[in-house]
Amino acid sequence: MNRSRFRFLGQGWLFWLAVVLIFLLAQWVLIPRLNEFRRTVWVMFPCIMAIICLGLNFIFGFNGQFSLGQWGFYAIGAYASAILTYRLGERFSYPVQGIVVQVPPLLQKLIPMAEISLFHFDAGKSGLLLVAVLFGAVLAALISLAFGYVVLLRLGSDYFGIATLGFAVIVQVLLINSDLVIPETKGARGMVGIPQMTSFFWAFLFLVFALVVIRNVLYSSVGRAVVSVREDELAAKAMGINTLKYKTIAFVIGSFFAGVAGALYAHLYAFLSPLYFGFQKSFDPMIIIVLGGLGNLTGTLLATFLWAITLEGMRIWLPQGFEAWRFVVYPIVLLLVMLLRPQGLLGKFEFGFLRAPKWPLRQVAAEAAPQVAEATAGNPEPQEERSA
Amino acid sequence: MRDLPSRIIVFFRRNWYLAIIGLLILLWLAGRYRESPLLFWQFIVDGLRLGFVYALIALGYTMVYGIVRLINFAHGDVFMVGSYTAYFATTRYQWGFLPAMALAVGVCAFLGVVIERVAYKPLRDAPRIAALITAIGVSFFLEYFTALDFVFTPNFINYTPLPLKITTWEVRGITFSNIMLLIIAVTTACLVLLWYIVYRTKLGKAMRAVAWDKETALLMGINVDLVITSTFAIGSGLAGIGGMLYVLAYPQIRTFLGVMPGLKAFIAAVFGGIGSIPGALIGSLVIGMVEMLAQGYLSSPMRDAIVFSVLIIVLLYRPTGLFGEAAREKA
Amino acid sequence: MSATVERPVVLNTEGLSKNFGGRVTASGYEGGLWAVRDFDVTVREGELVGLIGPNGAGKTTVFNMISGLISVTSGEVEFYGKKLVGRPAHAITQAGIGRTFQNIRLFPQLSVLDNVRIAYHSRAGYGLRDAIWQGTRFARKERELTERAQELLALFHLQDRQDEIGSNLPYGEQRRLEIARALAGEPKLLLLDEPAAGMNPREVHTLMDMIHFIRDKFKLTIVLIEHQMRVVMGICEWITVMDFGQVIARGTADEISNDPKVIEAYLGRQGRRV
Numbered sequence: 001m002n003r004s005r006f007r008f009l010g011q012g013w014l015f016w017l018a019v020v021l022i023f024l025l026a027q028w029v030l031i032p033r034l035n036e037f038r039r040t041v042w043v044m045f046p047c048i049m050a051i052i053c054l055g056l057n058f059i060f061g062f063n064g065q066f067s068l069g070q071w072g073f074y075a076i077g078a079y080a081s082a083i084l085t086y087r088l089g090e091r092f093s094y095p096v097q098g099i100v101v102q103v104p105p106l107l108q109k110l111i112p113m114a115e116i117s118l119f120h121f122d123a124g125k126s127g128l129l130l131v132a133v134l135f136g137a138v139l140a141a142l143i144s145l146a147f148g149y150v151v152l153l154r155l156g157s158d159y160f161g162i163a164t165l166g167f168a169v170i171v172q173v174l175l176i177n178s179d180l181v182i183p184e185t186k187g188a189r190g191m192v193g194i195p196q197m198t199s200f201f202w203a204f205l206f207l208v209f210a211l212v213v214i215r216n217v218l219y220s221s222v223g224r225a226v227v228s229v230r231e232d233e234l235a236a237k238a239m240g241i242n243t244l245k246y247k248t249i250a251f252v253i254g255s256f257f258a259g260v261a262g263a264l265y266a267h268l269y270a271f272l273s274p275l276y277f278g279f280q281k282s283f284d285p286m287i288i289i290v291l292g293g294l295g296n297l298t299g300t301l302l303a304t305f306l307w308a309i310t311l312e313g314m315r316i317w318l319p320q321g322f323e324a325w326r327f328v329v330y331p332i333v334l335l336l337v338m339l340l341r342p343q344g345l346l347g348k349f350e351f352g353f354l355r356a357p358k359w360p361l362r363q364v365a366a367e368a369a370p371q372v373a374e375a376t377a378g379n380p381e382p383q384e385e386r387s388a
Numbered sequence: 389m390r391d392l393p394s395r396i397i398v399f400f401r402r403n404w405y406l407a408i409i410g411l412l413i414l415l416w417l418a419g420r421y422r423e424s425p426l427l428f429w430q431f432i433v434d435g436l437r438l439g440f441v442y443a444l445i446a447l448g449y450t451m452v453y454g455i456v457r458l459i460n461f462a463h464g465d466v467f468m469v470g471s472y473t474a475y476f477a478t479t480r481y482q483w484g485f486l487p488a489m490a491l492a493v494g495v496c497a498f499l500g501v502v503i504e505r506v507a508y509k510p511l512r513d514a515p516r517i518a519a520l521i522t523a524i525g526v527s528f529f530l531e532y533f534t535a536l537d538f539v540f541t542p543n544f545i546n547y548t549p550l551p552l553k554i555t556t557w558e559v560r561g562i563t564f565s566n567i568m569l570l571i572i573a574v575t576t577a578c579l580v581l582l583w584y585i586v587y588r589t590k591l592g593k594a595m596r597a598v599a600w601d602k603e604t605a606l607l608m609g610i611n612v613d614l615v616i617t618s619t620f621a622i623g624s625g626l627a628g629i630g631g632m633l634y635v636l637a638y639p640q641i642r643t644f645l646g647v648m649p650g651l652k653a654f655i656a657a658v659f660g661g662i663g664s665i666p667g668a669l670i671g672s673l674v675i676g677m678v679e680m681l682a683q684g685y686l687s688s689p690m691r692d693a694i695v696f697s698v699l700i701i702v703l704l705y706r707p708t709g710l711f712g713e714a715a716r717e718k719a
Numbered sequence: 720m721s722a723t724v725e726r727p728v729v730l731n732t733e734g735l736s737k738n739f740g741g742r743v744t745a746s747g748y749e750g751g752l753w754a755v756r757d758f759d760v761t762v763r764e765g766e767l768v769g770l771i772g773p774n775g776a777g778k779t780t781v782f783n784m785i786s787g788l789i790s791v792t793s794g795e796v797e798f799y800g801k802k803l804v805g806r807p808a809h810a811i812t813q814a815g816i817g818r819t820f821q822n823i824r825l826f827p828q829l830s831v832l833d834n835v836r837i838a839y840h841s842r843a844g845y846g847l848r849d850a851i852w853q854g855t856r857f858a859r860k861e862r863e864l865t866e867r868a869q870e871l872l873a874l875f876h877l878q879d880r881q882d883e884i885g886s887n888l889p890y891g892e893q894r895r896l897e898i899a900r901a902l903a904g905e906p907k908l909l910l911l912d913e914p915a916a917g918m919n920p921r922e923v924h925t926l927m928d929m930i931h932f933i934r935d936k937f938k939l940t941i942v943l944i945e946h947q948m949r950v951v952m953g954i955c956e957w958i959t960v961m962d963f964g965q966v967i968a969r970g971t972a973d974e975i976s977n978d979p980k981v982i983e984a985y986l987g988r989q990g991r992r993v
Contacts, residue, residue, distance in 0.1 A: 060517075066517075150704070151700070154703075154705075154707055155703055155704070158457075158459065159708075161459075162655075162658055162699070162703070163699075163700050163703055163704075166655075166696035166697070167700070169692050169693065169696050170692075170693045170696050170697060172692075173689050173690060173692050173693035176689045177687070177690065188689075216850055216851050216852075216853050217847065217850050217851060220849075220850030220853075220857065220861065221836070221839070221840050221843035221845065221861070221864065222846070222847050222850045223850065224833055224836055224837045224840065225837065225840045227826070227829065227833075228837045231826035231827060231828060232824050232825075232826055234824065235820070235824040235825070235826065237787075237788060237808035237812070238786055238788060238808060238812060238817075238818055238824075239812060239840070239904060240809045240812035240813045240840065240841045241837065241841075242807070242809045242810075243809070249847065279651065280647065283524050286517075286520075286521070287521055287524065287525075290517050290518065290520075290521045291521075294515070294517065324532070324535065324542070325536070326532075327528055327532035328529060328532050328533045328536065330528065331526065331527075331529035332525075332529065334524075334525040335506075335507060335522050335525045335526070338511065338518050338521050338525070339510050339522070342511055342514030342515065342518035343514070343515070356830075356833075358882060359832065359865050359869070359881070361879060361881065362866065362878065363878070398743075
């Protein structure tokens, strides 16, 4: 038996190679060719959106709990981390001198830069961002633990969805009134002056982190317990699965990543408004994971980027004077995709590393009595009248 | 129903902390009442007016959910189309009140049927969530398409002149208007009519059969497609009436008008117990009054939070709403 | 089958009752339907007991109450002397009661291997942290767990099917998989709910041999529901007969088939089939 198959970096080498390649291509080939706006809405924002969507897919796609409230945890993560960095402010800044590498002229067609500075980053700011993301995510996870335990104990399916939707609305209203307690948030006017620290590196890093954590949990005994709840909650109970526990675990993990995404979002745009966290936008993650296919990690990633590129791309592609048609075309596209592929864009396909690891067949010395094989198999020729 | 008081007592004895919280809220309200009884009653009356409009929308939600288990997020936008229809019929084309209402009902019923045929019917065998996503899509489409310049334009429209003269009168200092009486009368009539359809006609019997078990209903020879289409038509028609009454009471029209009332009416339907007609009415009235009290005594944005908190608490203790059938234990 | 040596009591129920739709009043339950009323049974270690009765007699309700899937209205269930009523279903399973369902309830979209591995969950020996990190502990425990699951599958001749989706298996294999899954929880008491449903007489015959086999191999005590009487007549040491929620007779197969109450309530109606 190959042990390394299940190691962190084991046979997923193809995945890690792809991760590194995608990062390098995006960082040095794609991003330099995009302007500030496009690089934000086409590359960085979808990375963040994918994090919350992966979390939601874990809750809804794998655990079967219909949560419409991830937007609330996203808001909590965003505001919590933003308040933290706003207070600590610019005090943390320890730039680390990097190594400057000349780009060979031959490569300059591909990489449109004269030089690349490697390992050039601000240790203070990076540390602060890490702390802020962790803070926002942990806060979101703790709140989801309390809320989830109380609500999951009693509500299931659509009613859980409605309760979580209510949670998101309540969070938004509290944010509108938050300046009474925390003046920095400026309530309904929106919070400004958050340090802008989310770079592509960080968004991508946390996306990979979310993907790997969710993938690893999924293909473990914990993940199987989580999935069994979706498959048949009653049978899961009868198999000794504490379904409430695993529903709560899935909800907390999903909300943790919603918090991560929120924190990154806050430090990407450096501006937060309670309007953005309203109930209509809160359907976006749900739309994305259904487009990508419930219980499909690759599909979620693909759908997030397609969704963001289409939605923002329409700002550019629609002819002059037709900007208002953006949200007319979007629902039509949505409708068509849903009608053509109600199971999601990719169906059941998963990228290799994200697929469930297969175990080799094992020939165990069969000690079963021969009649067991025939029992129930509908075999037409058993020995009749064996035991009278 | 006859032992309701004793059951309430048993409930609060078991959940004493809820009783304490409830008592505190009642005390707080009593304090406000003593400051100005007039204001308090005015809020209650306004809440009833709002609640009766919600009831018309909530009925559509509750019927559709009861039959196809779909949260029809586009319902609030059908309601909005009803408002616009009534507005254009009465102002631009000078129609009278009743013809305008009939037109709103017709347009909305038609729209509801079209939505059902285009967006939901092809997905009836797909996972339930797919239809929910198309419902959200249809909702977006209606909101943004009607906001285009050649449709209804994205601007606010003030509803003037109203198709009927508003008369207000005061009873012991509380202001009533004829609009409010109209709303109550129309809603009550619609409720009675709906009750009659659902419980006294063949269509209603078919509806209840489909709500209970679609496959078996099909085997019994019921035309399930027709039943679902009629449900959408009736629910959307009621939303059309609701849309007209709503803009008479709050005469400002916008294409996003339906979003919040739609959501609130949906909450009311859940609160009252989805699938129950009296539940939708009671739920709507309670939500309307809670909302007006919250808006009056706290703040306008606070009211959404209060309404949802009330809903979540009620669901926690009665997971199927006030009048919803108790969940069946199955194994 | 007279038990001369007193074996320890595995399962004991006293006055087990279930009311559907009734309401609590000061003087007990009012209205509603008594699906099961005052069900008493004592099962000793190693026994193979039949619970029979016509459709709707309340047999499955008894199983659901014992395994904690539905609440108990009144009465008590003891398992090796421990009281079970009020404990959650998963705790009851972990205490050592496994079961199958009348209408097979596999995890439909999961592989055969995963179906069995889920039942091993409470003995997996690693937690969320190990799962995220995927270290050596995880690798070792996951391998042990999978190998045990594969051994169990092999016992039921399903080892070649491990990667197939549970709901794609033929009916007979689904039945076997469900029994394998119940055994993965390492139960001391196995509740089988109509394992012979939908089988022809010969298949039933071999199934009964299999049940004997697993009882001896896993040292199980088995309670078996059946509504066709002749299925259990041959293999069960003793039988409890239910009708309309109540126990109407108990005894060995011979005693049962001669009991006038059973003949009247059960054989009278379905006598032709016996």
